[in-house]
Each structure stands twice: as C-alpha cells, then as structure tokens.
Amino acid sequence: MTEEVLFETEQSRSRGEIAQYLRTVADKLDGDGRLSLSAGGESVEMDVPERPTFEIKAEREQESDGTELSVEFELEWDEGQEGGDGAGGELTIE
Structure with missing residues (x-):
C-alpha cells in the first residue's frame, strides 16, 4: 500500500x-x-461522495516528555466510488 x-x-x-x-x-x-x-x-x-466512511479515533500516546492525547476525524472513500457501508454502530457525539 x-x-x-x-x-x-x-x-x-x-x-x-x-x-x-x-x-x-x-x-x-x-x-x-x-x-x-x-x-x-x-x-x-x-x-x-454522498456516503464516505467516517472515522473518529481518540488516542493516548506515551512519549518521553509526557502523554499526548488526540482526537482524529477522518473521511475516507475509494477514488471514483461512493464510499463505505456505515458499519460499526450508531455514532453519538456530545
């Protein structure tokens, strides 16, 4: 890849x-x-596209100088295609 x-x-x-x-x-x-x-x-x-795959990831990374927290938002789709199937359960953001 x-x-x-x-x-x-x-x-x-x-x-x-x-x-x-x-x-x-x-x-x-x-x-x-x-x-x-x-x-x-x-x-x-x-x-x-109308239906891309939507990914949210929350991470904690231990580094030599401390801990780094992050939240990543990602839209992903195959070039020339309409996107993913939405599997993975209902998303809630509060």
Whole structure:
C-alpha cells in the first residue's frame, strides 16, 4: 500500500478557530461536498461522495516528555466510488 500526501498542515489554533474550520467543512458536506484546502503554497480540491466512511479515533500516546492525547476525524472513500457501508454502530457525539 502506497500513500501519497496531497495536502498537510499542522498549527496551534484556538478551540474557537478550530470550531470555525469544522463548521466550514460541515457546511461544505451539507452542500455540494466540494472541499478546497489551502495553506501557504499548497492546495487541493476534493469532491466528497454522498456516503464516505467516517472515522473518529481518540488516542493516548506515551512519549518521553509526557502523554499526548488526540482526537482524529477522518473521511475516507475509494477514488471514483461512493464510499463505505456505515458499519460499526450508531455514532453519538456530545
């Protein structure tokens, strides 16, 4: 399996700024599904299909200088296909 990173950015942001980015993504998903990502000289446009696979992962990593917690949100689909079957149970976020 070969992975090609099409776009990547990582910066410290306030919770409010992150919430605004997530709202923008949510609005795009509710709309035509077209996401345009850009930072610096990098950019990519993607058309999210109607039913992608949605993954949420919460992790704890032990590192030499302490413990790092993370929450990852991922949309995934096969290029040219409509996405996954939604298996795995009902998701609730509170």
